[in-house]
Structures are given as structure tokens and as C-alpha cells.
Amino acid sequence: MIPYPTVIEGTRIVLKMLSPTPTNAQMVCDLVKKNTMYLYPFLKEVVTDGKDVLNALHHLRRADNLCREDDTALYYIFHQGKMVGAIEALMYPHERELRFWLDHDAKGKGLMREAVLLMEKMLFERNQDRIILGILDSNTPSLKLAKRLGYTEDWEGYFEITYDKFHMLRKNNSRKSLTNLYDRTNGR
Numbered sequence: 313m314i315p316y317p318t319v320i321e322g323t324r325i326v327l328k329m330l331s332p333t334p335t336n337a338q339m340v341c342d343l344v345k346k347n348t349m350y351l352y353p354f355l356k357e358v359v360t361d362g363k364d365v366l367n368a369l370h371h372l373r374r375a376d377n378l379c380r381e382d383d384t385a386l387y388y389i390f391h392q393g394k395m396v397g398a399i400e401a402l403m404y405p406h407e408r409e410l411r412f413w414l415d416h417d418a419k420g421k422g423l424m425r426e427a428v429l430l431m432e433k434m435l436f437e438r439n440q441d442r443i444i445l446g447i448l449d450s451n452t453p454s455l456k457l458a459k460r461l462g463y464t465e466d467w468e469g470y471f472e473i474t475y476d477k478f479h480m481l482r483k484n485n486s487r488k489s490l491t492n493l494y495d496r497t498n499g500r
């Protein structure tokens with residue numbers, strides 16, 4: 313497996329994989345605590361993972377190990393030298409699911425748009441077939457962001473216990489589709 317880049321430079325943001333150190337765990341924990349009420353309705357697992365420094369350290373260690381096995385790629389988003397959120401690519405056999413969140417104060421500046429585009433570029437260059445996003449029906453900013461970036465509705469579902477409606481959206485790797493088409497045409 314080709315190792316994931318530990319730093320991805322954008323124009324306004326930098327994505328960094330954080331090593332599992334107490335200082336990094338403290339930084340994650342501080343940002344999650346600041347945003348607990350805001351994140352809870354959409355990403356309960358982020359709130360749980362960062363609820364205290366030990367949990368955050370465990371979370372960073374776990375992500376570090378899973379990344380070595382190609383099971384996840386977790387990046388923290390930095391803007392003007394400050395950590396302002398995170399974006400993670402969870403790995404499934406034929407697709408990668410992106411999950412993301414921003415500091416409440418960093419919203420509305422197009423930063424997540426850039427973060428998603430950087431992750432797409434990195435994942436599609438690694439020859440992934442497609443990226444999916446699972447978004448709650450109530451999460452208007454996320455749905456708008458996904459549609460603006462060209463994600464299309466795949467299917468809708470309901471969580472078994474809460475009956476919350478969610479949408480599955482997808483974007484295919486266009487470079488790969490073209491190659492497949494070319495291969496298929498040549499094969500005839």
C-alpha cells in the first residue's frame with residue numbers, strides 16, 4: 313500500500329494527520345469541547361471521541377493504526393495556523409465515505425468545500441472508485457455543500473431506532489470511468 317500523505321497543502325487550508333501525542337490529543341479535545349452542542353445532532357461519535365484528553369488520545373492512536381491498515385485516513389484541518397475541524401475517509405471495499413466537521417466559528421468561509429476537494433483529489437489519484445457521503449435530512453448545510461460539489465443522490469434511508477431520515481450521495485472517479493469505458497470498448 314502506498315502510504316497516505318501526512319500533510320496535504322491547499323490554498324487556504326492545510327490537512328494534517330496528527331500523531332497520537334498528548335499535545336495533539338489536548339488540541340482535539342479542546343476543539344471538540346468547544347463545539348459539543350453544535351456537533352452533537354450530526355456527529356455524536358466525534359463528541360464521544362473527543363470528550364476528554366484520554367479519549368482523544370485513544371482516538372488518535374486508533375486512527376493511526378487503522379491508517380496503516382488502509383481502514384481510515386483522518387486529517388485535521390488547519391486555517392491560518394489554527395486547527396478548525398477534521399475530515400476522515402472511511403474505507404469500504406469499493407468506496408470511501410467522507411465524514412467532516414468544522415469549528416462553529418470557521419463555518420461559512422468555504423473551508424470545508426476546499427477540504428472535500430483536496431480529499432477527493434487524493435483519493436481519486438489513489439484509484440478509488442467512488443466517494444460517498446451519508447447526510448441526515450436535517451443537515452441542510454452539508455446537503456447543500458455536497459450537491460454544490462457535484463454529489464448525486466444514491467439512496468435514502470432511515471435509522472432503525474431513531475427513524476432519522478438520511479441521504480446517501482455519491483461521486484464517481486471520472487478518470488476511472490473513462491479508463492473502464494476505454495477498456496470495455498477495446499475489448500469488443
Ligand SMILES: CC(C)(COP(=O)(O)OP(=O)(O)OC[C@H]1O[C@@H](n2cnc3c(N)ncnc32)[C@H](O)[C@@H]1OP(=O)(O)O)[C@@H](O)C(=O)NCCC(=O)NCCS
Nearest residue numbers: 354412413414419420421423424425447452453454456457
Ligand atoms: C457541514 C459543514 C462542515 C459545512 O460547513 P461550511 O463549509 O462552512 O458550509 P456553510 O456554512 O458555508 O454552508 C454550506 C451551504 O449551506 C448553506 N447553509 C448554511 N447554514 C444553513 C442553514 N441553517 N439553512 C440553510 N442553508 C444553510 C450555506 O448558505 C451554503 O450554501 P451555498 O453554498 O448555496 O451558499 C458545517 O456546517 C459543520 O461542521 N456542521 C456540523 C458537522 C456536520 O454536520 N458534519 C457533516 C456530517 S455529514
